Structure formats: C-alpha cells, structure tokens
Amino acid sequence: xxxxxxxxxxxxxxxxxxxxxxxxxxxxxxxxxxxxxxxxxxxxxxxxxxxxxxxxxxxxxxxxxxxxxxxxxxxxxxxxxxxxxxxxxxxxxxxxxxxxxxxxxxxxxxxxxxxxxxxxxxxxxxxxxxxxxxxxxxxxxxxxxxxxxxxxxxxxxxxxxxxxxxxxxxxxxxxxxxxxxxxxxxxxxxxxxxxxxxxxxxxxxxxxxxx
Amino acid sequence: xxxxxxxxxxxxxxxxxxxxxxxxxxxxxxxxxxxxxxxxxxxxxxxxxxxxxxxxxxxxxxxxxxxxxxxxxxxxxxxxxxxxxxxxxxxxxxxxxxxxxxxxxxxxxxxxxxxxxxxxxxxxxxxxxxxxxxxxxxxxxxxxxxxxxxxxxxxxxxxxxxxxxxxxxxxxxxxxxxxxxxxxxxxxxxxxxxxxxxxxxxxxxxxxxxxxxxxxxxxxxxxxxxxxxxxxxxxxxxxxxxxxxxxxxxxxxxxxxxxxxxxxxxxxxxxxxxxxxxxxxxxxxxxxxxxxxxxxxxxxxxxxxxxxxxxxxxxxxxxxxxxxxxxxxxxxxxxxxxxxxxxxxxxxxxxxxxxxxxxxxxxxxxxxxxxxxxxxxxxxxxxxxxxxxxxxxxxxxxxxxxxxxxxxxxxxxxxxxxxxxxxxxxxxxxxxxxxxxxxx
Numbered sequence: 001x002x003x004x005x006x007x008x009x010x011x012x013x014x015x016x017x018x019x020x021x022x023x024x025x026x027x028x029x030x031x032x033x034x035x036x037x038x039x040x041x042x043x044x045x046x047x048x049x050x051x052x053x054x055x056x057x058x059x060x061x062x063x064x065x066x067x068x069x070x071x072x073x074x075x076x077x078x079x080x081x082x083x084x085x086x087x088x089x090x091x092x093x094x095x096x097x098x099x100x101x102x103x104x105x106x107x108x109x110x111x112x113x114x115x116x117x118x119x120x121x122x123x124x125x126x127x128x129x130x131x132x133x134x135x136x137x138x139x140x141x142x143x144x145x146x147x148x149x150x151x152x153x154x155x156x157x158x159x160x161x162x163x164x165x166x167x168x169x170x171x172x173x174x175x176x177x178x179x180x181x182x183x184x185x186x187x188x189x190x191x192x193x194x195x196x197x198x199x200x201x202x203x204x205x206x207x208x209x210x211x
Numbered sequence: 212x213x214x215x216x217x218x219x220x221x222x223x224x225x226x227x228x229x230x231x232x233x234x235x236x237x238x239x240x241x242x243x244x245x246x247x248x249x250x251x252x253x254x255x256x257x258x259x260x261x262x263x264x265x266x267x268x269x270x271x272x273x274x275x276x277x278x279x280x281x282x283x284x285x286x287x288x289x290x291x292x293x294x295x296x297x298x299x300x301x302x303x304x305x306x307x308x309x310x311x312x313x314x315x316x317x318x319x320x321x322x323x324x325x326x327x328x329x330x331x332x333x334x335x336x337x338x339x340x341x342x343x344x345x346x347x348x349x350x351x352x353x354x355x356x357x358x359x360x361x362x363x364x365x366x367x368x369x370x371x372x373x374x375x376x377x378x379x380x381x382x383x384x385x386x387x388x389x390x391x392x393x394x395x396x397x398x399x400x401x402x403x404x405x406x407x408x409x410x411x412x413x414x415x416x417x418x419x420x421x422x423x424x425x426x427x428x429x430x431x432x433x434x435x436x437x438x439x440x441x442x443x444x445x446x447x448x449x450x451x452x453x454x455x456x457x458x459x460x461x462x463x464x465x466x467x468x469x470x471x472x473x474x475x476x477x478x479x480x481x482x483x484x485x486x487x488x489x490x491x492x493x494x495x496x497x498x499x500x501x502x503x504x505x506x507x508x509x510x511x512x513x514x515x516x517x518x519x520x521x522x523x524x525x526x527x528x529x530x531x532x533x534x535x536x537x538x539x540x541x542x543x544x545x546x547x548x549x550x551x552x553x554x555x556x557x558x559x560x561x562x563x564x565x566x567x568x569x570x571x572x573x574x575x576x577x578x579x580x581x582x583x584x585x586x587x588x589x590x591x592x593x594x595x596x597x598x599x600x601x602x603x604x605x606x607x608x609x610x611x612x613x614x615x616x617x618x619x620x621x622x623x624x625x626x627x628x629x630x631x632x633x634x635x636x637x638x639x640x641x642x643x644x645x646x647x648x649x650x651x
Contacts, residue, residue, distance in 0.1 A: 024542070029513050029515060043489055048308075058305050128305060134305040182293070186295060188301075201480065201482055201508070204498055205515060205516065207511065
C-alpha cells in the first residue's frame, strides 16, 4: 500500500494545475504592402493639359500624393484650381497659400534620406522624375514584395526598387533600382516635396490568436 | 518501534540530501549556463574593452581580442552620398504631358527663349531682349557693357567687363560670360545679378533659362530642407469609421473633447473614414463593413490588430472606450513579449463576448490573408515560431535564427525556470525511486 501511495504522491508532485488552456500566441506579420504607398488604381490621377496648353504633371502628382494622405477633398480642390506647368518655388508658394504653410518639407539636393523618410513613414512624395516631368514617389520596395503583388514586374528579389506612379500612365507602377534611381533623380533636378500628414492606415491583420 | 524511528530519521535524511543535491545541481547548471552565455555587456570585455566592437564595425581597422588598442576608429560615414544635382533641371518648369502630345508651351517664361523677328532696319541695341536690364545692371556695378555685331542682324555677342582691379565675386574674373545670340543680354544680366561670370556659351546652345528671367520672386521656404521631421516609425495607428448616425457623432466628439482620447489621438497616426471616402471604398470597406459603423480600429505601426470594436460592441462612453483601448494595448504587448505566458482569460483583456477578439467581429477576409502566408518565404527569413503555437523546442530554433547577435554556443538553450523545473523533476523521480526501495 505504501509504495502505491508514494507513487501517487510522486505523480501528483509532477502534475500541475491546468487553470486555463486558452493562451494567446503572436502571429507573423504579413509581408509589407507593395508599394508602400499603395494608392488604389482607381484613384490614380491622369495628367491633363492646362489652359496654357502645358502638361499639369506637378499638380497631378500632388493630387495623387494628397489622395494617399486621405485628403481627397483638398486633392479635388487643388486639381480644380491649378493646371499647366509648375516649378518648385511657385509650387511652394501655392502650397503656402493653400493652407499648407509649415505642413510640408522638401529637398533640392537629391538626398536619398528624404525618400527613406517618406518610405518609413509611408507618406510618399512628389519628385522631379523624367525630363521636364514630375511623378509621385510611392516608396522603396524590395523586389520580392513587388513580385508578390505584380508578378509581371521586371524586378529581382533581394534588390530594392523605387516605385513611381507616373501620371501619364495611371493604373500601373514603374520600378527603378535604388542606386540608379537616385542618380537619375539628381539629373532631373533632385527636387522632392512631401506633405506632412498621416497616410492611409496600414491594412490590418490579426497580430495574435487565442487557442 | 525503534526500527521505525531509525527508518524515519533515515527518510528525512534522504529528503534533505536530495534537496541539497537538487540545489547543488541547479547551482552547477546555472553557473555553467552563465559561463556559456556571457551577457552582452560582458562581451565588450572580450573585445578588448573597446566600445566600438561588433561585427558591423569590424572593417579591418577594428579588431577583436584586444588588438584595437591605440587604433583611431573611423567616424561613421553615410552609406549613400547624394550625386551632383542638375540645377538647370531642378529649376526648370515641369510641364510634360501624356503620350498624346502637348500643345507648345506658351508661358511668358518660355517665350523669352523663342527667336523673335528683329526688324533689320532697327539698328539700336535697345531693341534686343534684356538690353535695358543689362545696361542698368552694368551701370549699377560700374561695368562696361560690350556688344559686337557679327554682320548678321540676328547675331550678336555681348559681355560685361568690370574696371581694372575689380572682379566678379563668384568667379574672380573681370568679365562675365561672353554670350552669343539675340538673348545674350538676358544672360549677361543674369550673370551680373548673381555676381557670377560663367563660361561662354557655345553658339547654338540654348541659353540657360532661369537665372535672369524667372518671373516669380524667390519664396522663402516654409521649412528648411535641412530640417527633418522626426522619424515616426513605430507610431500606432488609430482609425475611426463613422457614419451619419448619432453614435458616430458621439464617438467623434469623444476623440475631440476627452483629454485622454485626444492625447492618444495626437500620439497616433489618426484617420477618419466615412462610407464615401474613396480610400475606404477602395481598400478598407472589406475590413470594416458599413453596417458596423461606427467602429474604432487601433493598430500597431505595421497594421497589427490591437483593438477593434464597432457597432453594438462599441462601449457606451469614452471612459469605457479608453479602458478597453488600454486593455487591448496591454494584452497585445504582453502577447508579443511572452506569448507562452499569456493567458487569455486571466489577463481580463480578452472578452470575446464583447468583441475584442479579431475573429469574433472583424471580417474573416483578413484571416484569409494571414492564411495565404503559409510557406511564403521568398526571402528565406520566415520565422516558423510566429506562425504556429508555441511548442517545446521552438525556443531553440528561435534563438538560432538570430544570426550575428551572439557568437556564443551552448549545448542547451534554456532559461532559468526551465532548468529549475527540469532539475526538480529529475530530483523528484530519484527521490521516488529511493523511497520506494526503502519502503518495499
């Protein structure tokens, strides 16, 4: 009898109390959205000819940028107000007049850190890109992330690309390898401007599960 | 009786002995683990007491093992240097239009570049573009404005020369650039304005546009380009999905007036979406349905769910909402910090009946998105422990995945509580065997 009791005692010593089976476990975050500033294609603004017959690429780019920042009403007003060509100083003057004074920042030095900031904060920006042209920068993305959403993209996994929305070709994104992009950007003038506002929220995902 | 008493004393001695043995074993085990796993602070001592030691800094000038003493460390350098800027392209007007083609630009800005028909009969230089301004500036600087006609009425060369002993500030030369063509006075005037004497422009080369003729006055930048806003990586995200009903208005008022909610709102990336919002319709409508409005979504910086409630599950007042937000935050943080130790019920933060569970209320679409990730590891950095419940042995893989963080090796990776539990289990088994043998 005593050996039996001892065995029971030992088994009880090794047994814990199961108060609650359900515990929470973190889930892996999904791959980053690509592009980082994933403006829906339905909201891509196409370029237009202004009253003077000039392309309005700067304003179209800014409209795309504002829409991503959830300022669709301001984007509509801007698009209705301004057209034709634009240069940096007048753009800033118009932004100041439009209520954005001290609510934007810019670079004229082709500083890649500016673009990194815009990527980290998911704001994107507008920049001088292509000859006499302005586009919307949608952030840097890795090749594998781009391929996950755009399997036909001519990119390589493990390489970082700048994602550009050209207002002459709405509905698609263009990809340029980072180093080449920065070099070409400097050749096109090295100007970029970002409105300081919160972008669209990230696509939510369940961060934990309870079992 | 005497035999029984002796047996009892012997049993107690066995207990004490086993306890001492267990304590000794734990001590030995812990000491060996500490020896195998030096703390991060201790690692610096192995690097010759050099504060810059580490794999990323080891570029040949900084060694390991005390060899770095006396070596001047290099300053951190930018990984990427901005290339030279094309200033002409920077300041030019951006007016490109689509592939269908553009009407020729007609702005005043570009018109000065267009060749003008100069009447041949007019010989006065005053008729040349920019001549009046160039002459005025030359008088201001005390420079002599020179122009040479080369036979043809459409060909002219001009430049400005300072008196002996004076030079243009930017170049140190007496003479500005000698320009050819009908716009040469514009260019010379621009050079004089900037105190700059640039190199002569070859024949037929377009004259730089901006310096002299920019019709817009310089604008004082609203924010210096060198001043960077603080990086906001890591900001939590708070989104309200509001309709036109009274409850939606109440929720908005809470975040406008309640001090605590206002503080939370200001510290987060905050957005309000309505049913008509284009971004909502395009990308968020499948996550929060309009019939669930008003809804509050609280996410981490990557979009990880912390708190979500909407419709009838939304608390009735701002105090309860803040409390629930706080509980959700604490719960999510504790799950991330120690997943195997968080009890869903004990924490009090997870009450599925109130809609705090993701699965209970939010669209299952997001769950499908999560399931799509199975086996999708393009970059090879997938962490299997995060996609599955914790299992014994997962910690080993987890730590082994931390490449580069530590060079220490060990036979067994375990924390102190796991070691103590293991030793106690062994001690109890041994004790049981001994006692059984004694009593049988």
